[in-house]
Amino acid sequence: MKRRDLLKAAVTLPLLPLLMRSGTALAHGAGTLATTVRSRLRPGQPGWPAAVEWEQLKRQVGGRLLKLESPFAPCDAAQPDSACAQVLKQLHNPFAVGDNPALTQTSGWADAWTSQPSAYAVAAEHAADVVAAVNFARKHHLRLVVKGGGHSYQGTSDAPDSLLVWTRHMNQVSLYDAFVPQGCAGHVAPQTAVSVQAGAMWIDAYNAVTTRGGRYVQGGGCTTVGVAGLVQSGGFGSLSKRWGTAASNLLEAEVVTADGRVRIANACTNPELFWGLKGGGGGSLGVVTRLTLRTFELPDSFGGANLTVKADSEAAYRALIAEAVGFYQRALFNPHWGEQMKFYGGDTFEVSMMFQDLTKQQAEQIWAPFLAWVRARKDCRVTKPFQALAAPARHLWDAEFLRKYLSDAIVADDRPDAPRDRFVWAGDREQAGWFIQGYQSAWLPASLLQPERQASLAEALFEAAQHQGVSLHFNKGLAGAPADAIARARDTATHPQVLDAFALAISASGDDPAFPGMPGAKPDLAMARRMAAAVGKTMDALRAVAPDSGSYVSESDYFLRDWQRGFWGSNYPRLAAVKRRYDPDGLFFVHHGVGSEDWSADGFTRLRGG
Template identity: 25%
Template sequence: MVFLSSTWLILALYTLTTSAASVATIPQSAWTQLNSTVGGRLVRGIPYARPCFARVGPGVSGSKNGAACAVVQADYVNNLDLTAQFGTYINTQWETCQSTNEKCLLDYKNSTNPVPMEGVCSQGSIPDYGINVVNPSDVTAGFQFSKKWGIPVVVKNTGHDYKGHSGGPGTLAIWVGNIKGITHNPVFIPTGCPKSTTPKNGVTFGAGVVYNDLVNFADANKLTIPAGGDVSVGPAGGYPQGGGHGMLSNVFGLAADRVLEMEVVTPRGDHLIANECQNTDLFWAMRGGGGGTFGVVLKLTSLAFPATQVNAVFGTVDPTVPGNLLKFFQFMTDNALDYAKQGWGYYLYPSLPGIALANTILSPAEAKASMAPLMNLLMHNMTGSTWEMTLEPNYKTYYPKYVTRVPVPNGFAMTTASRLIPVSVFESASQRAQLAQAMTSIKDEAPVAIAFGVAPFYHGNNHDTSVSPAWYDSLWHLAVADTWNYDADTKDLTEIYSNLSTAIDPFRKLAPNSGAYLNEADVYEPDWQQSFWGENYPRLLSIKNKYDPDHLLDCWQCVGWLGPKDDRYKCYIHIEGY
């Protein structure tokens, strides 16, 4: 990273209607003063691949450096390395200006390919500046600067961000990635609650902690803290603030369900503790209302569970054998409700095709009996299928063997669209048949598809969060995705976004009154307020206006969104209707 030093220019991009100031119009003395206010921790946003480029666009800092380039090339798709950097995003389209095709990317399939490095390295959508936060006053300084100078402010953590919420051209980022530390309190009582409050098994961690840190900590302390699909995700960031699902969510609930307390700095400048006993409206909103919207989380305390064994399964299906796929998906849709009742969570991969399952509440004998029909189907009624079932001694050993066997894409562009599939679909024979057929066909419509059997059905409905009620009425979160490389242009991207939205339409039609998971949704999700939050949206908007009256925090399709014509969104592909 490069700290503030001298004057600079930003990339000149076309201007849409906006009241925000251009970064270039803010005097150098103001940046110098901000740098002093935050203890010299104002950093420049430098594209990750910058050391590999001889030519750069206006406003790009850094220099060409062969040794540094070699490091970038070696780690270009390394998730833990990427999430530790300020100027990186796990899915690289959010480092670029998609509407103008300005970027600074390598070939993720061959990072030493010289062709992309012969181009111009542009700033794209990487924030021009960021505050490397270590204390609450740093966040307050960022908000005050934003309000005074009109520069858009964003919240940046690990860069796991499918919708571009944590970046944008000409923005100032509040970067919380270096707030570390993990502590365990087996008798945690939320701050300000009566001493008579029933204590809970709590683990408190800084905003910059990633699940890799937390899973290791939990194992060392004989705990289970369920994670999502990638250990480089930040468990205090947008993941729990938007909901947060994982293989064990059916039993242990969404990440939002497990939050016990948050330490927050709001755009009003308040440094608050939010829990069930104080600032309860903010506590409700920030457990499901979305990250980068209501305030900046510095620390979070989550419910932890005792260490547990995991009944683990992984099976694959040979898609070249006629009828295999439809037979497999018919079986899964017919048995989904029973599996949810028995405490199974699973990732169902139409594009693999195959399935990974986990269960922490059945005994090994019960788990084998439960899985016997599925094993029989794959091993005795389907040619070319595989089956593996083990009893893992704890969550840490289970996670790399089963969850990350099909890795989350890192270091290249990927966009998603999703739909929550309600229980009612699985209760209807005709709708189950429609779903199985749609699952069989989806691999031809979208390059990547996963049905996450992780809705908190067994855990039960938790009305104390702002997560969409559709989550608690569903069994599956169905997601489709597409990917592309450095050489895709604006026309290609427009087609990809459009096609992906079309690919999810059969599931929207099958579940028209359900919703989508806001963290993994279509960038151009129709009726997004209803889709992401349902009946919770009006209350969320009221809380947004209370804690962020000047709307300093704004992000694409977030609560209180100012709309696509704000200048910070000029790098999005502008599709008709948006």
């Protein structure tokens, strides 16, 4: 299955030559922030730190300063050596990709960006390392980048000529039976929680909380995604329709702000910063070093349901789509169900869903009416029989259990020294290093499920399938979730449309890895542009019935024009105020992040403000 097939529907201004330095001095290590920076420095420019200054930073961080270069440098020789072959092999392993500070989980986006390593990286192990890196970048006016999991589709996990704060080695996970945020004693009841350092992946959290601890934490579906990045972007998992977003379950964060201070942010201390970290986007407000999330009682079971149906004509496909929409509204629009229905060209409909707190038999009974409808028609054929599976909830991320009972569903980290409990879902591995051709998303309001609007939604889905195809991610819309999950999500910076959306529609297309310097990596840009255009036509069909739909910041169009409204809606002015308060000089910059409109596209030249 090729990425260009929708991943099967999953998806500048000139640089000022010199820095304008004012007489206002920065406080040593922290405190007063300058507000007159007009540009950031690149290697070779006047003011770029001298070797002795880099050596001083290296001593400050315990020797953990790395000078980065492309991992494909060994491939330049006429006869690639074993180092080159090893790097190329590891591109298929997202754990190995994440362990290389010079790589990212996405290799680039056509006509947008390509993955290029920073000039230097601080391999942080403690908050003090992050403080040192932030202070150094601020003092020398460097472009600063933060990377944990490295999964950013928008290219925010790296930038050439920058200093990288790499948190991969900060991965400790701690469980609490009665956690109270700092400064909240007497105001907040103790609750079960998990504290996770910024470099941890979700598999680290799930192993500790669920497999070993017997509880649940709302995180992401892909096991190699970084906890910190997902929470800051909002964060959806397969079962968010039950427990809400990851951001809505954040209880406290430790964060290094632009002045080099380590701050605690929660509902009682720095509450506006805390609110901004809950869905305001990673890398814009500070460097998160630790997060504490509430945990929940596990249901009895988790499970999945799969089905593929092909219609024999356009008329039959229209009828199939209409029945699927109505069936979802009647039977699946509730906290039990998450994940996807997919609508492709070739008149194909696919189900890949998950459920919680249902038995296999209950899931089969729920789907029985839809399957009976399909069987009764002579113009629809089941090409992949319906299958429902369920297992005790504690085993959802239990690698040993999955190896024994569902080995085809997972792919282990295949390096010799890899922990046995680390795996990715088989469907996620193909995204390792992928090159994006086009990707767009849109929240679909629950009003489209009303009987009088289902026909227009079904017709829009049919039209969308004629181009690139679309996936409806039901777990990425909170309409139908319990009231408590809705209330928690309302108190976040995530776009308010998520509260009323029954799904996030995603259309995407991608191809094989194409890192700069990688042997044989020559992306077909003409094809990429055609695929991007098809993605655009797909989403145009859906926006015809949901014209004001916003997008999910982590899964969206790189080229989105009105991104402030598209990502955050009415929350953006408040987010901008948090940015001005905690980072008035714009030290933290990411593409289409809060405050990025003040800077050139590469983040090196200030366009306004200051």
